[in-house]
Every structure is written in C-alpha cells, then in structure tokens.
Amino acid sequence: MSTATVATEFAKMRRLRLGWFSGLLLIGVAALTVFPAVSTIAAAGPSAPDGHVWRVVFGNLGLATALVPPLLLAVLASRQVEMEHRGNGWILSAASGVTPGRLCRAKFLAVGSLVVAATVATSLLLVAFGLAAGAQAPVPFGRWLGYTASAAVVHLAVLAFHLLLSARVENQLVGLGVGVLGIVLGVFGPVLPDWASHLTPWGYYALITPADYVGADLVHLDIPYTSVVALAVVGGGLFLATTARFDRQEA
Template sequence: MRTATVANEFAKMRHLRVGWFLGLLLIGVVAVTVFSWVSMIASADTPAPDDHVWRSVLAGLGLATTLLAPVLLAVLASRQVEIEHRGNGWILSAVSGATPGRLCRAKFLALGSLVVAVAIASCLLLVAFGLAAGAQAPVPVGRWLAYTASVAVVHLAVLAFHLLLSARVENQLVCLGVGVLGVLLGTFGAALPVWARHLTPWGYYALITPADYVGAELVYLDPHHTSVIALAVVGGGLFLVTTARFDRQEA
C-alpha cells in the first residue's frame, strides 16, 4: 500500500466533511449514553450498589453505539466512495497506479484509523463521566478495555462491508438503507439466537454488549470475545480477497 494513496484519502476527507460525521458519532454516542444513564438512575427505586454507575454507563454505551454507529459508518463509507463514482475517480486513480482494490484498501486504512480513534475517545470520555458522576467502585478496567477493543473491531468490519458495497453500487441510497437495516439488526439482535447474531456484522454489536437488564436487574454480561477475534480474521480475509478481485477485474 503506497503511503501517498492513503494520504490522498485524508486529503479528500477535508472536502467531504468527514470530520463532522466523526464528531457526530463521538458526541452522539456520549450524549445518548449519558441520557440513558440519567434515565436508569431516575427510574431506580432501590439504593444502587457501588458499581451501579459503571454498569449503567456500560449498558448505555452499548445501546448508544448500536443505535448510531451503523448509520454513521454507512454515511462515512458512502461519502468516501461516492466521489469516485461522480468524477470517474476509479479510472483516474487506476491511470496513476492505484487500482480499485488498492483504492478501497487505502480508504479503509484512512477511515478506519479515525473510526478507531473515535471509539477510543468515546470510551475515555465516558470513563471520565463515570468518575465525575461519583462512582465509588474502582473502574472496571478490564471490561472497558475489552469493550473498546471489541467495538473497534466491529466498527471496522461494518466499515469494510460498506466500503465494498458503496464501491459496487453507485446508488448510495441503497448503502444508506442497508445502514438503517443494520440499526434494526443490531438493536433487536439480543432477541435473536446467538448463532443468528453471527450472520451479519451488525449482530456483533449485540454479542459485545457489556451490560444490560436481565429481568429487573442491571448486570454485567459476558461478551463473546472469541467471536470478535473470528470476525477480525474472517472479515479481514474477505475484505482482502474481495479487493484483490476488484484489481483483477479491472486488469
């Protein structure tokens, strides 16, 4: 992968207002999480245990991520690819040596690095919020680190899928519609059998949910970290194979 190709993708972002959507993802996830936390605290009719703050923040974070990430990742991928469809960018890049597959990989590296940074930043801000909210129990560092790593992997898998879809389908409304469908699959994923959640990248948002209500009690859950590792390996492999096919088809 040429560094210049990736750098060129960052340059394109300045004209596509990608920063606005990344900021919306960051602020939206934090804001919805805080709102969910306030709602949980207000509805509690019994004294909360010491670690209730962390459980409620993590539960709210899982919900906020599932509600916002699928659509905003679809928008980010669509904007980064749509410019190639509009201005014959695929042909111009191929002439300069950046084949369609290589261009998709460059877009993934550029956008993916920023998406991971947003995932890390949102978790750090919410840890700071939990401390400011008066959490008495120690920060469950292991759970926060595991969720941050897991959600970064799922974000990247969803982003890779949408980059490939946007590259294949010129009508970007189709891609955005798939993003909306992803919200539904992620939100109602908890109601599906575990095997069914593994069938789509959005189902993994339900698999990595760190905390949720079981009956009337808010408890920590056991996320499927092994499944996330498998998603990274299989998803990464499929992305590389598919982009390599893009190169051969153009050749």
C-alpha cells in the first residue's frame, strides 16, 4: 500500500470533517456510559463493595458501544466513499494507477486509524471518570486493555463491511439503513444464542459485553478472545479477498 495513497485519503478526510464524526464516536460512547453510571454510583454510596464502580462503568459501556458505533461507522464509511461515486473518483484513481480495491484498502487504513484512536481515547476517558468517581479498587488494566482491543477489532470489522457496501452500492442511504439494523442486532444480541451473535460483526458487540447483571448482581463477564481473533482473521481475509476482486474489475 502506497503511503501517498493513504495520505491522500487523510487529505480527503480533512475536507469531509471526518475528525468531527470520530469525535462524536468518542463523546457518544463516553456520555452514554457516564450519565447513567453517575446516578448508580451515587445511589450505592460509600458502602458499595470494592470494584463496584468499575463494574458499573463496564456495564454501561457495553450498551453504549452497541448503540453508538454501528451508525457512526456507517456514516464514516459512507462519507469517505461517496465522493468517489459523485466525482468519478474511481475512474480518476484508476487512471493514476490506484485500482478500486487498492483505494478501498487505503480508505480502511485512514478511517480505521481514526476509529482506533477514538476507541482508545474513550477507554482512557472512562478510566479517568472511574477514578474521579471514587473507585476504591485498583484500575483493572487487564480488563480495560482486553475490552479496548476487542472493541477496536469489532469496530474495524464493521467499518470494513460498510466500506465495501458503500463502494458497491451508490445509494449511501442503504449503508445507513444497515447501520440502524446493526444497532438493533447489537442491543438485542444478549438475548440471542451465542451462535447467532457470531453470524454478523454487530453481534460481537453483545459477545464482548464486559459486565452485566446475573440475577440481581452486576458482575464482570469474560470476553471470548478466541472469537474476537477469529473475527479479525475471517473479516480481514474477506476484506482483502473482496478488494482484490475489485482490483480485477473496471472502475
């Protein structure tokens, strides 16, 4: 992948204000995690058991992650690809030696870097909130690192899908509609069997939920890292295979 091609995508992103949308990804997830957590933590008071603050933050984070990213990732992909449809960008890029598949891979690297940065920044912001909220237990760095990496993988898988969809379907409303469907799959994923959640990338938002209620108790949940790695391998392979097919087609 040419560095110049990726740099060109970053230049396009500045004109499209994609940095603002990635900021909304950070703010949206953080806000939907913090606002309900404040009242829950305050209600528990100083008598709450050790680790309660972190469980509350993780529990709200799981729902916030299923609600916000599916639609915003669709918007990010749509805006980055729409200009190619409107301005004959596929043809112009092909004329300069950048095939459609190569262009999609450059878009993924550029937009994906923003998504990963927003995901990491969100986790850091929420760790700071937990400390400010008076968490007595030490910061569970292992859980934070595991969840952040898992969320980044799922975000990138969803982004890759939307980039391919936006490249193939000129009507960008289709991608946004799929993003709304992704919210439904992510939110209601916990009530589905695990095998059903494995069938779509949005189902993984339910699989990586870091904390939830078991009966009346809010407890940490184990993230299925093997499934997340499988998603990265399978999703990455499908993305590379599909973009390689794009390379063999006319722009």
